[in-house]
Amino acid sequence: MAFTERSARTRAEILAAAQRAFAAEGYERATIRSIAADAGIDPSMVIRYFGSKAALYTAASTIDLAVPVLADDPEDAAASYVRAMLDRWEGGRNAAEAVLLRAAPTRPDAAARVQEIFDQEIVPAVRAVRPDDPHVRERAALLLSQSLGVVYCRYLLGIEPLASMDVDTLATLVADAVAGHLTAALPD
Template sequence: MPPAPRRSDGTRAAILTAARERFAADGFERATIRAIAADAGIDPSMVMRYYGSKDKLFAAAADYDLRLPDLDGVPRDELGTVLVGHFLQRWEGDETLMALLRAAVTNEAAAERMRGIFGAQLGPVVAKITGGAPDAPRRAGLVATQTLGFALCRYVLKLPPVVALDRDEAIAWLAPTIQRYLT
């Protein structure tokens, strides 16, 4: 018989759920420990006990999986198209990722979290595509500039010409640049 879950596990999970929802709704700057605790139905001191600070709570709440696709069977000349389509799908409708992007612009802990996510998840994919080329980290960084920059302009800043692009147009504009960075 497996051991019964500890009460602290449920409390941590409730805090993380409340934090993700609050950060997504209010952004990093406006979200408060007090509001997150209220959403979780606990005392604010418990949030601090488990996470120590708002920055550390955000980093824990922003544990994010880009769910990058397996590109092994993708024809080499379609890699950019597949990756751009994937990133558009991830950005659209994912409030946790949007909250992280918004926060990363003004908060060093959030920026570090975003760097970690992209470095740990995108870096190995690009390294595999390039056969471990010495410039693979640079290429991954350049792919990130396009995907993060587009997301910032489309979903956060809401620049009208970028917002007006439909999915196919966005892919048509971005994919060749991503393709060049990859290959």
């Protein structure tokens, strides 16, 4: 195996271990030592590859949310958005999101990243569905609040009965709520 292949594999192993640690323990409780132990390397290697715990956290919480292109019809848009969001979490492709969302309540940089995702991905997706709506940002904020509520309760906190609810039932119910956020009359 070439040196660069081995370096890339080591970097990926450190990143995966960091995502597990930050998602499970949060930024404050996760340590370089525990991340290195999980990756099977010396702690100095974590610093060599990432420079600091903060830089490792930034790399571990980098997200490409990939909000689906939403349909013109608000009900179809809501259903496709919710299904994509749930599929991502159900399929375990959420490590960076879990890291970011666990840290956001206590770390201003993580909260700022959530705001950035909102501004760059959620608002444009809602604007595509409601291009002439003066309340696009409000609707996008309601959509995000619904999404985060489900994610925190089902996936991060394991609140019952939401945690064990059939995913198709959940998708239908949440899509109905999101469609309401996209279509409800809002005051001027």
